[in-house]
Amino acid sequence: MHTQKLFYEDCSLRQFTACVTGCQKTDKGYAVTLDRTAFYPEGGGQACDTGILGSARVLDVRESDGQIIHLCDSPLSPGETAEGRIDYDRRFDLMQQHSGEHIVSGIVHKRFGFHNVGFHMGADVMEVDFDGFIPPEAIAQIELEANKAVWANLPVRCWYPSPEELPHVTYRTKRILPWPVRIVDIPDIDTCACCGIHVAATGQIGIIKILSCVKFRGGVRLEISCGARATTYLNRIFEENRQVSQAFSAKPLETGAAAHRMNELLAAEKFRCAGLQKQLFEKLAADYTGKGDVLVFYPGLTSAEIRELAEKIASSCNGTAAVLCEGKGRLDVCLVNLHGDVKELGSAMSQALGGRGGGKHGFFQGSLTTDRKAAEDFFARFGFDIS
Numbered sequence: 001m002h003t004q005k006l007f008y009e010d011c012s013l014r015q016f017t018a019c020v021t022g023c024q025k026t027d028k029g030y031a032v033t034l035d036r037t038a039f040y041p042e043g044g045g046q047a048c049d050t051g052i053l054g055s056a057r058v059l060d061v062r063e064s065d066g067q068i069i070h071l072c073d074s075p076l077s078p079g080e081t082a083e084g085r086i087d088y089d090r091r092f093d094l095m096q097q098h099s100g101e102h103i104v105s106g107i108v109h110k111r112f113g114f115h116n117v118g119f120h121m122g123a124d125v126m127e128v129d130f131d132g133f134i135p136p137e138a139i140a141q142i143e144l145e146a147n148k149a150v151w152a153n154l155p156v157r158c159w160y161p162s163p164e165e166l167p168h169v170t171y172r173t174k175r176i177l178p179w180p181v182r183i184v185d186i187p188d189i190d191t192c193a194c195c196g197i198h199v200a201a202t203g204q205i206g207i208i209k210i211l212s213c214v215k216f217r218g219g220v221r222l223e224i225s226c227g228a229r230a231t232t233y234l235n236r237i238f239e240e241n242r243q244v245s246q247a248f249s250a251k252p253l254e255t256g257a258a259a260h261r262m263n264e265l266l267a268a269e270k271f272r273c274a275g276l277q278k279q280l281f282e283k284l285a286a287d288y289t290g291k292g293d294v295l296v297f298y299p300g301l302t303s304a305e306i307r308e309l310a311e312k313i314a315s316s317c318n319g320t321a322a323v324l325c326e327g328k329g330r331l332d333v334c335l336v337n338l339h340g341d342v343k344e345l346g347s348a349m350s351q352a353l354g355g356r357g358g359g360k361h362g363f364f365q366g367s368l369t370t371d372r373k374a375a376e377d378f379f380a381r382f383g384f385d386i387s
């Protein structure tokens, strides 16, 4: 028996009563059927409604052969009259997204002739795919036109044209559909075959925001957000920008320029620091001229800097330079000898001081799980000059 679809008769219906016509236990809950329902089943890219039916929670709603099946968390008795209440906040959000998508798709189709070939309503944003390239500079125009359609508060008409009327209706569709076809029309904006539920008038959408446009499968993918979802998202961006504005002491509309300036400043400072460090390492290395094997502790170096310092010292000490740097719970180490092998020393050190790492011939780099004192004792045994 077909279920009477109250959601098509009144898209704002939140509460209704119906007679339970069946209830079957499944592995996910209880599959309940009614003689009529305001619960929209998943379909046309729109997620299903959830809510309360009698004393049960409605977790999922599907349609099968004209019958709407409500997956409930507890059973209902066939023959009983149950009151249904849909989660209208969720439904209204989904209607705002879906109607907003029709407006954008209609405008893109009118302006460019491209078709909506993919539609996904995610938890945060909607993704809509078009089969042609939309230049990025056109996005702001499309968005403005879409919002003008919202401000005009146009009626959204959903109906089933008769077999005689249907051939005279021009509408967007992904495939040839058998009669009856449900048409959703927004005057001068869009006419589309669709089984979803829509707001009664476009003003209810509130706002349409196109968040991004990227190339996708020979066309583009737009990320769109409408209504309360869009304002929530934009408020989050606003708050992030407020923090950036405060951190950079920049006006809210000048944070981008401030971030670019900061990046340039940072790059210049890095360059200056690298120059100063080079000079410092050369000066340090000069102190070890002709000293033979030396152990040097130096704080706060990256692994590249440890290697650079070890190579500089090795070039002046005429022996093996061992540079150690205290890291988080470990000692970073680099051994360099420009004229000899450090392989044996490296493996003895790894064994004695819990080391890891590797290298070749006159070079070894790694880390030790030991403290400074134990490391000094080890290198002292090998005759290193400790400084």
Ligand SMILES: [Zn+2]
Pocket: 044, 098, 102, 192, 193, 194, 195, 196
């Ligand atoms: Zn639709």
